Amino acid sequence: FKALGATPIKGLPEPIAVFEVLGLGPLRTRLQVSASRGLARFVGRARELEQLREARARAQAGHGQIVGVVGEPGVGKSRLCLEFKQLA
Ligand SMILES: Nc1ncnc2c1ncn2[C@@H]1O[C@H](COP(=O)(O)OP(=O)(O)O)[C@@H](O)[C@H]1O
Ligand SMILES: [Mg+2]
Structure with missing residues (x-):
């Protein structure tokens, strides 16, 4: 993801953090995500x-x-x- 910063969104009272999806990361499974955070x-x-x-x-x-x-x-x-x- 690329952070695009706080962005005003129609219908929402406050700007929210918006991210652009750039592509798939290397982590494919829940366990791989857990392992990347420390098992x-x-x-x-x-x-x-x-x-x-x-x-x-x-x-x-x-x-x-x-x-x-x-x-x-x-x-x-x-x-x-x-x-x-x-x-x-
Ligand atoms: N024997 C174990 N000791 C410590 N943590 C474990 C053990 N077995 C599983 N876990 C942890 O529990 C979570 C779920 O385990 P996981 O292997 O993904 O379950 P399953 O594949 O059966 O759905 C993971 O975060 C994993 O690291
Ligand atoms: Mg499993």
Whole structure:
């Protein structure tokens, strides 16, 4: 966005801050936006991470693996995948 400053708008009593949309930013997902602001310390997923590590080890040994990650919105699926990617 480019800030265009306080701008009078027809029908509004006060000027409001107006921004011009220049294009897409680099952040695509909610988690990427959260990460750009600083994530809370990752806690309480040792067992899940271990299951992912085991699947990776089996895959590296030549037995392809698919892991399903299922849970309510906000429970931490994307974060778990992010932490696993960073380990890998
Ligand atoms: N184990 C965890 N420790 C700390 N914060 C977590 C953990 N799991 C998720 N969060 C945080 O909770 C929020 C929602 O998690 P997210 O992975 O986006 O959920 P989901 O993908 O399941 O909808 C994010 O800000 C994430 O960083
Ligand atoms: Mg998600």
